[in-house]
Amino acid sequence: MYSSSVTLLASGNSLGAYIPAMHLHTYLQSKGIGTEVHVLENLYHEEVRHKIRSTKKAFHADFSVARMGHKLAKPVDSSLDEEAVRRMLDGWRQVGVTRFAVFTGFWLPILERYKAAADISLDIRLIRLDASDTPSYKVHKPLYLGCDNVWFYEPSKRSPGSYLASDEAEPLPYSQRTGRILIHGGGWGIGTYAGTISELRKFGYSLDVIVYDPSEVEEDDGVTRYFGTEAFWDPWSRDAQGRHTFPPMVRYVREDGILREFPLGDYSEYTDLMRNCVAIISKPGGATLNDSLAFGIPFVMLEPFGDHELHNSAYWESCGFGIRFTEWKAQDFSKPMLEEICRRLLEQRSKINHFGRNTYAAENSSYV
Incomplete structure (x- = not known):
């Protein structure tokens, strides 16, 4: 059998x-x-x-x-x-x-x-x-x-x-989102993501930053939020029942130089961040392309890591689902541009x- x-x-x-x-x-x-x-x-x-x-x-x-x-x-x-x-x-x-x-x-x-x-x-x-x-x-x-x-x-x-996701929930309409931008460097925290934070703050964007290490967390400004993966976790580790799990996520807050950690209850809390954001900024990894499509998130793409990510960037841009960071910056970090990209993503998502x-x-x- x-x-x-x-x-x-x-x-x-x-x-x-x-x-x-x-x-x-x-x-x-x-x-x-x-x-x-x-x-x-x-x-x-x-x-x-x-x-x-x-x-x-x-x-x-x-x-x-x-x-x-x-x-x-x-x-x-x-x-x-x-x-x-x-x-x-x-x-x-x-x-x-x-x-x-x-x-x-x-x-x-x-x-x-x-x-x-x-x-x-x-x-x-x-x-x-x-x-x-x-x-x-x-x-x-x-x-x-x-x-x-x-x-x-x-x-x-x-x-x-x-697309791939844990469920088949529809993406949120753009107008119902919080207006925040999610920034990360992939699972290994690599790339040029950290350099985008100060530029976007100047243009009034609220940011959710996924840090690789808690030392990257800056003093709380009431607007920028920091998250990361629990330090003890590895993808090859298993829980008490012998099962593989999503990364256990935490929110970091640094006040008066003191760093505090607030565990997120479930990985779905992190996917809720994605569902609510108006853009994601990262290197063009394949899993992030999937997030962009699954949750209808405009993808602002940083410098690629390897030839495959270079192809990813060109592909997503040609589909109208993303834009290179340098080009978006040249457009003064335009919000209407993100909204138009989101419209195309949601249209494609509705067909698949x-x-x-x-x-x-x-x-x-x-x-x-």
């Missing part, structure tokens, strides 16, 4: 290969579809996992170091604990796992091993949330060519066909369905 559940293969190396997987996991669970999330780093040797934090810190401190690291990406085979991989593959074979949604190309060699061992037909869908190959797919091109590549942002179409509904829930008529 083969399992009808969906196995989601994510990675903690990038939240762009983790958060979308968690959104799909949450959505499918709500539709009664069984899911199991695996995070690649749990298969690494312990000492390799320990090095990830120092690498993240170096990338955050110097964007040029991050770009160089991107160019040097290579297969992760040497990082893998062979015994952990074997246990996982044996477990899949015993329960008859056949359906996979894959969020990073680094899983491909492991799936090739499973194909050979299982000797059954597999449904493997590669979730491509960028407009071109990311490093994890570039290094495994011969393997991904034979798979079902689900391109969310295929350049030739100029119109995304689906959740990827989980299109692909998995549609297989059970009770969810259609």
